[in-house]
């Protein structure tokens with residue numbers, strides 16, 4: 001049985017002489033640091049997302065804008081481009097849409113939608129392109145065809 005001093009010396013020597021032990025310890029310290037850093041970045045992003053989605057939500061509340069929808073869960077809400085130009089817009093500003101919206105004073109080109117209604121809107125848009133102006137059926141990819 002080692003005394004406390006002996007044990008401390010043993011650990012010091014081990015740390016000093018064993019490169020792998022040292023690297024392991026440094027790795028653990030860095031991992032803890034990064035985990036903490038990551039958590040704080042995540043929570044900042046969540047705060048920003050919440051602020052922006054609240055601004056664009058129904059009546060300035062954190063809620064989906066779809067008529068009659070009451071979804072208010074931050075995890076399933078996201079920003080929607082009113083004019084369906086999301087893909088084009090994202091090319092210019094990347095995915096930093098939340099930061100962009102806030103720093104540009106919340107331009108009225110966005111709304112908050114839940115995932116279901118993002119999809120519903122997209123589906124509606126695709127369906128509308130199934131027909132031309134004479135209501136004649138256009139050729140569409142089979143997966144979007146009504147059956």
Ligand SMILES: [Zn+2]
Nearest residue numbers: 064069114117
């Ligand atoms: Zn909704």
